[in-house]
Amino acid sequence: MEKLYLSSPTMHGEEMNYIQEAFDRNWIAPLGFNCDGFEKEMEEYLKSDVHALALASGTGALHLAVKAAGIKRGDVVLCSDMTFSATVNPVAYEGGTHVFVDSERESWNMDPVALKKAFEKYPQAKLVCMAHLYGTPAKMDEILKICDEHGAVLIEDAAEALSAEYKGKKCGTFGKYNALSFNGNKIITTSGGGMLLCKDKADRDKALFRATQAREAAPWYQHEEIGYNYRMSNVVAGIGRGQLLHLDEHRALKEAIYNRYKEGFKDMPFISMNPYLKDTLPNFWLSCMLIDRSKAGKVETEGGVCEIVTKISKALAAENIETRPIWKPMHMQPVYKNCDFITADGEDVGRDVFERGICLPSDIKMTDKQQEKVIEIIKSCF
Numbered sequence: 001m002e003k004l005y006l007s008s009p010t011m012h013g014e015e016m017n018y019i020q021e022a023f024d025r026n027w028i029a030p031l032g033f034n035c036d037g038f039e040k041e042m043e044e045y046l047k048s049d050v051h052a053l054a055l056a057s058g059t060g061a062l063h064l065a066v067k068a069a070g071i072k073r074g075d076v077v078l079c080s081d082m083t084f085s086a087t088v089n090p091v092a093y094e095g096g097t098h099v100f101v102d103s104e105r106e107s108w109n110m111d112p113v114a115l116k117k118a119f120e121k122y123p124q125a126k127l128v129c130m131a132h133l134y135g136t137p138a139k140m141d142e143i144l145k146i147c148d149e150h151g152a153v154l155i156e157d158a159a160e161a162l163s164a165e166y167k168g169k170k171c172g173t174f175g176k177y178n179a180l181s182f183n184g185n186k187i188i189t190t191s192g193g194g195m196l197l198c199k200d201k202a203d204r205d206k207a208l209f210r211a212t213q214a215r216e217a218a219p220w221y222q223h224e225e226i227g228y229n230y231r232m233s234n235v236v237a238g239i240g241r242g243q244l245l246h247l248d249e250h251r252a253l254k255e256a257i258y259n260r261y262k263e264g265f266k267d268m269p270f271i272s273m274n275p276y277l278k279d280t281l282p283n284f285w286l287s288c289m290l291i292d293r294s295k296a297g298k299v300e301t302e303g304g305v306c307e308i309v310t311k312i313s314k315a316l317a318a319e320n321i322e323t324r325p326i327w328k329p330m331h332m333q334p335v336y337k338n339c340d341f342i343t344a345d346g347e348d349v350g351r352d353v354f355e356r357g358i359c360l361p362s363d364i365k366m367t368d369k370q371q372e373k374v375i376e377i378i379k380s381c382f
């Protein structure tokens with residue numbers, strides 16, 4: 001069988017028209033009409049008062065967000081624990097001190113109860129860096145309320161959650177600074193790219209200045225601070241404009257995949273799908289399943305996941321089908337071993353989900369028949 005991916009790029013044709021226009025007008029350089037158009041169209045799509053800046057990566061967007069928040073060496077930043085490392089690495093670029101906040105069980109995102117505890121221990125913290133895992137919105141009302149109470153700013157990492165909604169409002173519009181990613185595996189892709197979304201236009205303009213080498217307004221090259229080369233190219237932005245036309249269609253296909261898994265496992269009560277909150281509309285970027293402890297087997301020394309996770313991933317890999325463990329929590333990562341980790345009540349939820357969870361193929365080009373096969377193979381592992 002042809003390889004079945006977790007999530008691979010799906011192109012539609014319009015992308016080429018925008019790229020062609022960039023070639024026809026010989027506008028290959030960074031910046032230009034596709035960047036401007038992509039930013040404007042994204043702002044319209046998000047139906048919210050945010051100011052968009054197209055960048056070379058989501059990680060770059062998060063870095064500029066941490067800079068905008070004014071983080072300096074030694075400043076404490078309260079961060080999501082179970083997420084991709086790119087959510088939190090930019091804090092390290094600026095010398096900030098991470099404190100990892102555990103996840104809750106209802107959406108697998110930052111637990112407001114643990115966040116509250118983290119603020120009790122670190123009342124000086126002025127920044128919270130939070131991700132929506134796998135396109136599932138976090139408990140935004142609670143998290144924003146706690147941030148407000150402590151005068152802290154929120155960075156929302158919506159890299160996996162573009163098009164997802166919390167109470168009718170799109171993810172990526174809640175924080176003072178927000179990041180999107182268009183990496184190859186995301187719900188829409190530009191091959192590689194990202195976007196910073198700022199509440200204030202002045203912040204967007206300052207981030208643009210930093211993203212383009214921090215050149216002061218002078219006829220010669222004048223620099224008063226350190227700059228970066230983080231801008232998205234005009235060619236790449238063309239892909240994004242074409243993809244954006246199909247974002248809602250991608251979301252609907254992802255949701256159908258999630259529901260087919262749910263249906264497929266309904267006679268196996270020890271399997272549950274990644275949960276989401278009422279009043280939220282996930283984008284279902286990746287469908288994940290969680291296996292009951294009673295059926296999970298021992299935790300393996302190498303890697304740290306339960307035997308059943310390895311068994312399922314091997315059985316699927318034998319048929320050329322990709323799976324992945326859940327993001328390994330940051331407090332379990334050697335590179336962050338010296339950082340503090342705060343739980344709600346002593347129970348390590350992130351570790352538990354990591355040990356017995358698994359990401360399933362969620363590619364929107366997957367046929368019903370292929371998905372049935374995935375489900376059958378998984379069932380045969382029990």
Ligand SMILES: *Cc1c(COP(=O)(O)O)cnc(C)c1O
Pocket residue numbers: 056057058059060083084086087131157159160180181182183192193194
């Ligand atoms: C993909 C991803 C990023 C990084 O985005 P890039 O565009 O690959 O730099 C950041 N955070 C999360 C949660 C992601 O999934």
